[in-house]
Amino acid sequence: MTDDQTTVYVLQTQPYFEDLKQVAAQLAGLLVLEESGAAPDHPMLLSARSVYRNAVDGLRSTRVPSCARVHHNHLLAAAQNLSAALQPTADKLIPLEQSYAELRAASNALPGFPMLNFEKGCCAVHR
């Protein structure tokens, strides 16, 4: 069960959680293309940075109830690692993996933050 303040927090931060997931996935995808010899589309990095900034701004302005503090800390840590991965010269894989671990920890800390949306998958259907 969650109280009203926590529910408000969950609803406010869900989009930022999704944004951080998207940035992590996008950076990982670009890295795969680089490593496999394909020519990645670098303008996508601009999009990733824009989504990242939106998420961080939102997270910093969110009112955090005490029982969501741990969750919020995981999101901030994920964002911090993504910031490192967004640096042009950085080795992206390690901070990316750390950011994903933080997102997974956030996913486990409160309901409403799934790492993977099965409802839109083709081979799993909601009962």
Next chain:
Amino acid sequence: MKNSYSVWICEFANVPTYPLSGLIYGAHNQGTVRLPYCYVVIKGQGHIAMVDVGYNHKEYGATLANLYGVRDWHPPRQVLAEIGIAPEDVTRIFLTHAHFDHMGNIEDFPRATFYIQERELSKWVWAMSLERRFRWIMGGVDPADIMRTVALARDHRLVAVNGDREDVLPGIDLHAAPDTHTWGSMYVRLRNDLSPNSKNTWIFAGDLVYMQENLRGYLKEDPEYIPIGFAMGSQFNLLMTTEDLVKGVDGDVNRVIAIHEDRLKDMFPSRLAANGVRVTELALADGEPSRVT
């Protein structure tokens, strides 16, 4: 018939009641069918290859079981043991597409080299750059899989294939099926006599077809193609690819293997092990003992 490879279909989980409309386009309100989750194992010519590797039970097993009714999951080590193989023995893995239930178990195969269409990767990356309102597109894709793929690439165990590629192993061809089930789907064609004009071919279709009905319609005497219920690309492209699949096996639709088809066990020799793992045997190379008798 000379077989250069042995081939098994290994079922690692199932959904007891899956809506038929998800599998056959337009089959609304026609009830449900049992949906098996399988991967293909191909053994011969000094290699053990697989088509797809299943989903990551460690991360998603509980969710899939509780919310989506997926059950009877078995780990690759347990499944492959039924055909005398360990995950470490697998040398090549062909990923038909990047959905979680086909590429989630990458980490379980530490010595394999993985093949996927470059288009599958590049278009997913592009899709991630779209606005949030397009998020439906990313359904079924697990960012963690992409993360694991980076590690594969760094370990020089990822081959991004651009279009068709013949003889990726002797007698095994990869065929691109762009803009169908996904943007960069591919299927695997096995010429089991190794001949360029083989009369002993199998096609492993990934999710390009789910059931026999996709290949022949509802009336055997008046066949038609009916696309699957889920296309990121177009139904038209799925139909034209279905034509390629059927031509690729000289019209013998039983040799187009849909790994979600529950009736495979009735079409070919099959065995249900005591632990619940089902193995279906399509072909045996010379000297290879049957795993189903």
